[in-house]
Amino acid sequence: MLKYKLILTVALLIVVQALCSYPPNPRAVYFRLLNEDGSSLQDERSSLVSISRLFDVEKNHETKGFGFVYGNGDMFAKFELGNFQRDWLPGDTLSIAVFRSGGNSSMVKFVLPIPEGSDAIWWGYPDTAEKDYPGEPLSLLPCVLKIETDNKKDAAVFQNGNKIGQLKDGVLTIEKFAGDPAGEYHLEAPAQGWHWEPASKQVSLDDFTLQAAKEHDKDGRRDIYGHGIQFRLVKDE
Structure with a gap:
C-alpha cells in the first residue's frame, strides 16, 4: 500500500511541475x-x-x-x-x-x-x-544618435567604457554602430576645475523615436529613428 502511495505522490509531483513549467x-x-x-x-x-x-x-x-x-x-x-x-x-x-x-x-x-x-x-x-x-x-530604417555639448569643445566619446568617436565642434553624429547602441555614454574628462553634467547618460532602444524625413533629407531618406543626448560643461564649485 505504501508503495502505491509513493508512486501516486511522485506522479502528482511530476504533473504539477509540468503544469507550472508550461508557459x-x-x-x-x-x-x-x-x-x-x-x-x-x-x-x-x-x-x-x-x-x-x-x-x-x-x-x-x-x-x-x-x-x-x-x-x-x-x-x-x-x-x-x-x-x-x-x-x-x-x-x-x-x-x-x-x-x-x-x-x-x-x-x-x-x-x-x-x-x-x-x-x-x-x-x-x-x-x-x-x-x-x-x-x-x-x-528597418536608419538609426542615428546625436551627441552634443553646450560648447564647441572637442572631446572623446565613450560607450560602456570604450571609445567610439570624437566630438567635432561639440557634436558627434553616429549613423553606423559596431554593436547595440544601448548602453552608458560619457565624455572624456575636461580640463581641471570643470566637469560634465550629467556625468553619463544611459541610452536604450526605447529612446529612439521615429523622426520625419524633412529633418534629415540630405541623402533622400524617408524617415529615421533618432535620439539625442546633451552634456553641459560646468565649472567646479
Missing part, C-alpha cells in the same frame, strides 16, 4: 523584416538584436523562444508570448524593437495588439493562394 497562453509571433528599400534581409542574424515588452515584462533576443529565424529568403523576428510568463488576452499589446548593427545600422519599432486566435502569427508574410496573412512587413 501560460503559448503563442508565437513572427514579424517579417525588410530593408528600407523593401528588399529582404540576408541571413546575417549575428547583427540583429531585439527587445520586447508585454505588460511589465521585458525580454530580448537571447531569451528562450525569442530571436530570429530565416526561411524562404526572408528574415523574421520571433517572440513567444507564453515565455513572458503573464496571462494575456486578445487586445493586449506586444511592443517590440529590432536593431541591426554594422554598415546598415537600422531599426524598427512596432506595437501589436494581439489578435484573436491561438495559431502562430506570421505578420507581413506574403499571401498565398491558400491563405492570407495579417499586416505589412516591418522596414
Whole structure:
C-alpha cells in the first residue's frame, strides 16, 4: 500500500511541475523584416538584436523562444508570448524593437495588439493562394544618435567604457554602430576645475523615436529613428 502511495505522490509531483513549467497562453509571433528599400534581409542574424515588452515584462533576443529565424529568403523576428510568463488576452499589446548593427545600422519599432486566435502569427508574410496573412512587413530604417555639448569643445566619446568617436565642434553624429547602441555614454574628462553634467547618460532602444524625413533629407531618406543626448560643461564649485 505504501508503495502505491509513493508512486501516486511522485506522479502528482511530476504533473504539477509540468503544469507550472508550461508557459501560460503559448503563442508565437513572427514579424517579417525588410530593408528600407523593401528588399529582404540576408541571413546575417549575428547583427540583429531585439527587445520586447508585454505588460511589465521585458525580454530580448537571447531569451528562450525569442530571436530570429530565416526561411524562404526572408528574415523574421520571433517572440513567444507564453515565455513572458503573464496571462494575456486578445487586445493586449506586444511592443517590440529590432536593431541591426554594422554598415546598415537600422531599426524598427512596432506595437501589436494581439489578435484573436491561438495559431502562430506570421505578420507581413506574403499571401498565398491558400491563405492570407495579417499586416505589412516591418522596414528597418536608419538609426542615428546625436551627441552634443553646450560648447564647441572637442572631446572623446565613450560607450560602456570604450571609445567610439570624437566630438567635432561639440557634436558627434553616429549613423553606423559596431554593436547595440544601448548602453552608458560619457565624455572624456575636461580640463581641471570643470566637469560634465550629467556625468553619463544611459541610452536604450526605447529612446529612439521615429523622426520625419524633412529633418534629415540630405541623402533622400524617408524617415529615421533618432535620439539625442546633451552634456553641459560646468565649472567646479
